[in-house]
Amino acid sequence: MxxxxxxxxxxxxxxxxxxxxxxxxxxxxxxxxxxxxxxxxxxxxxxxxxxxxxxxxxxxxxxxxxxxxxxxxxxxxxxxxxxxxxxxxxxxxxxxxxxxxxxxxxxxxxxxxxxxxxxxxxxxxxxxxxxxxxxxxxxxxxxxxxxxxxxxxxxxxxxxxxxxxxxxxxxxxxxxxxxxxxxxxxxxxxxxxxxxxxxxxxxxQGARGAPVTTLRSDVAEGLRWVWRQRFMRTAVVLLAGSNLLFQVLMLTLALVVKEDDGSPLAIGMIGLVAGIGGVAGALAGSRAAGRAAPRAVLAGALTLWAALMAPVAFVSDPVVLGVLLGGMSFAGALMNVVAGVHQIKITPEALQGRVTSVFALVGSGTASAGALVGGFLLAAFGTHGTALGIAAGMGLLALAALVSPALRVAADPEPVADREPAADPEPPAPEIADTARSEEI
Structure with missing residues (x-):
């Protein structure tokens, strides 16, 4: 062997x-x-x-x-x-x-x-x-x-x-x-x-037979499956819009620091604080996933992002900007955990790779477009107008998440019953202060 x-x-x-x-x-x-x-x-x-x-x-x-x-x-x-x-x-x-x-x-x-x-x-x-x-x-x-x-x-x-x-x-x-x-x-x-x-x-992975379809038909099957899921289809559209706005925000932050005679080190410090917020949000996400519905987390994250983006138009201090971006990163990481659990539990084993790739493609595609859009917006409206504009755009996405009928169908999913539970090769032992564990969705 x-x-x-x-x-x-x-x-x-x-x-x-x-x-x-x-x-x-x-x-x-x-x-x-x-x-x-x-x-x-x-x-x-x-x-x-x-x-x-x-x-x-x-x-x-x-x-x-x-x-x-x-x-x-x-x-x-x-x-x-x-x-x-x-x-x-x-x-x-x-x-x-x-x-x-x-x-x-x-x-x-x-x-x-x-x-x-x-x-x-x-x-x-x-x-x-x-x-x-x-x-x-x-x-x-x-x-x-x-x-x-x-x-x-x-x-x-x-x-x-x-x-x-x-x-x-x-x-x-x-x-x-x-x-x-x-x-x-x-x-x-x-x-x-x-x-x-x-x-x-x-x-x-689970047991598989020899593939009987073409690569093109496999890709199309993944796209069709995502399209048939009302909640996931709507959520991915909202997140695609938020990714575009976040790319504009990052360009805006860099220009705000430059206009205030800041240095690249200041931008690095903002990124450091944002990263700390992201780590904290990820750790909190494992507990939120067991207590909050995916719809509530999505709408809450969009709302918090809108609220934290607006002050960017009025402040230039790197510490304050870092705290604002850290709060956004916290919400984003927490939502990623909740959304990831929801996706894996409702997606058949045979489609896991394709479904994840659809979400990743939409995210990366809109981020690329955001870099182009951000350049034009900053040139036309400056940092003040652009920051207010992206905050308003995020607010509209949050409102859409709150009123969308499609997002109300995201009840707690049952695990997909087409794969065998993983085994622990070592004997179970009494759990001691394992803070990373949480209840299942």
Whole structure:
């Protein structure tokens, strides 16, 4: 038996705490390492092209290459995740990212900088990271007991927020000591994540037969399934609008700081406070998911975002701006946990990858459009008018969430009964102060 073919553990009636779930911890750590490495490399690309290559245009090309997979790979990736073995796919993702970052590191150690290689590596690592996120999200229900799914997704969201919080400063600090170090660091995270994946015992998907449909029909099936779900269809439209507005907000914040003679360090401090808010929101989300309906959380988040966006038009102090953005991040992370639990519980196992990819595509697509829209709005109305405008837009989305009949159908879902509960390979033990656990939706 190879390292990739692990036997299924026998299920147990009462699982132990997540901190003793070996396979969950291995998957959680591996995915966290991959996310941290990807954030560091993405932050290092513009530093490399501007400070070493002296090419702002090159920085734009590399940044575009890193984000391009979100638009062109997202939907096919979701369908392939539902076809392929997820453990092998995750391993391939880490190997691809490792090789891409090793190539950039080797090039820089020779004192050279070749734009096509950096752009290709950025695309490969970005595509691998996209596949990784979708596959890990679809696999999580196979390594935790159904009663612990809420807590597990809360910990995953906190991990993602922490990776975003640490990735950029890690890239900047490493770049100070050697321009190759951020990419070597990312290669190392892929290697360590690979080790954790090889140690996971359980299968990461249910039993599957040979595919009898085409990739195109699989993608279409995922789109049709999302469209038939009234609540999810309406929610994804509202969140797409909020993603666009948030992209405009980020441009507005940067311009507000600049107009107040602030420095890039001030923008970094705002991001730091926002990241702390996101981590706190993710940890709170595992408890909110057991007590609040998805509709209430969605409407509440949109309302809070609108209320916190409006003051941006009147303040320029980085501390105050950081607190405002931290509050928004708190609400966003909390909502991500609640929405993630709802989605996984109502989505059939065979469609997990495709459904997640639909939501991710809509989010990334509107964020891209938001960058373009934000530039025009700021040029036409300035920071004051733009901030008030996006607050009003978010308020309209909140109102739509409150009155929409489609969102009222989101009753607490029953778990999809097409997958076997994950087993805990270790004997259950008395739980001691496991604050991450919560009640199931």
């Amino acid at each position: 190879s390292l990739l073919d692990k036997p299924r553990a026998e299920p147990v009636a009462e699982p132990g705490p997540l901190r003793r779930n070996r396979d969950f911890l291995l998957l959680w750590i591996g995915a966290g390492l991959s996310a941290l490495g990807l954030r560091a490399s993405v932050a290092a690309y513009p530093l490399l092209m501007i400070f070493f290559g002296n090419s702002p245009a090159g920085a734009g090309v590399v940044g575009f290459a890193a984000l391009l997979p979100q638009l062109v790979v997202q939907l096919p990736a979701g369908a392939l995740i539902d076809r392929w073995d997820r453990r092998r796919l995750l391993i391939v993702c880490d190997v691809a990212g490792l090789l891409a970052m090793a190539a950039v590191t080797a090039m820089l150690l020779t004192g050279r900088l070749w734009l096509p290689l950096v752009a290709a590596a950025a695309f490969v690592d970005g595509a691998a990271g996209l596949f990784y996120r979708l596959a890990e999200r679809a696999a999580i229900s196979h390594v935790v007991h159904p009663s612990q799914l809420t807590a597990a997704l809360g910990q995953n969201e906190a991990r993602g927020q922490a990776a975003g919080l640490l990735g950029q400063p890690a890239a900047g600090g490493l770049f100070q000591f050697g321009r190759w170090l951020p990419f070597a660091f990312t290669a190392l995270t892929h290697l360590l994540a690979l080790v954790t994946l090889l140690a996971i015992r359980r299968p990461l």
